[in-house]
Amino acid sequence: MPTLPDDPSPPAPRPWRPLVAIACLVLAAGLAFAWTAGWLGPAGRLTAPRLVDDIENGKPYPGFRRAHSKGICVAGRFEPTAQGAALSRARVFRQASTPVLGRLSIGGADPFGAEAQARVRSLALLLRTDDGQEWRMAMNSFPFFAVATTAGFHAQMLASRPDPATGKPDPAKMAAFLAQYPEAARFQAWAKSAPWSSSWANTEYNGVNTFRFIDAQGRSRFVRWSMRPQAPFQPLPDATRQQAEADYLQQDVRERLAQGPLRWDLVVNEAAEGDPVDDPSQPWPAERPQHVVGTLVIERSEAQATGACRDVNYDPTVVPDGVALSNDPILAARAAAYSVSFNRRERETASGDIASPATPSGQEAKR
16 A cells, blocks of 8 residues: 655645636626526526516516616716725726716606606616726615515515506505515605605615725725705606606706706715615615715716617626625626516517507517
8 A cells, every 4th residue: 555755745836726716706606696697596486587577567568678668868977076086996086087878767667658757766877987997877766775685676566566456556465565574664655755856857866775985995885875966956746747748857858958967966875883784775874974976967868769878788786996796685686687678678679579659569669
């Protein structure tokens, strides 16, 4: 039987080991995303395709985003402040300005809905710096998410569906949902009490999810951000909301842009020890530090049917060096669902199967 030498030499270095470790990390990340997106996992599990199917509710609008379907493309620039450069090493805070391709939209899945009657308004942005890095944001007018998990969002969506007999959600289903997800009562209170803004231009948009800013020294802090309008807030009268034309918000933005650019300040809220950084349904205390890290300047708009924003997936998990994700589970779910929606509408657009107001599931309209 062979024996080991009394004084063995040290093993030869294996330069392939770091590569194997990196490959394992990449594979693990890929499997995690695949599981979330529904490519893996047991039957009956809430997957991204199933979630998007339920958003469609059997009535998809081919060629359009499955959520926030109606909107308008906008473009301009982002101008940073010195405070932004102090908090994050991201390139966007170190060059004089960064071009922005964005989209203003309303909540809901109807691309032909009445804009003034939409409770939720949204702003999505793509910032691309001179070194090719991208920062994508998807923000909404509500200050916090209704629920803490993807399962809760799915349950809310099902409970909120109008009953065909009444045109309103079934009270029993909604009561059951609130019993299971009591945190949603806070969101319902906001929806009932918060005033409706009269314009996309004077609406505040919130990132809701938590991210991390990493500064030049490698220090990390948890943050949430908002785009706060420089245009003064004006409420939308109930009569206007009910009687306005379907494209009310788009017309308003075009008129405002004819007078000059629209501006929002990017405000970052910094978490303190013990704040709920992985639960988007819980707001942080108002006294947390706030920093103005830059200004968004919107200079022009285009119809989304032909505009540059049409084919952009505003996945909020696409971030540059200096910005990182938290462990908020809603972030991964959003990325997976956005991917499913994007792939479906891209196939439909390529085939010419695009809905029109007269044929919501037909093939007559082209864009």
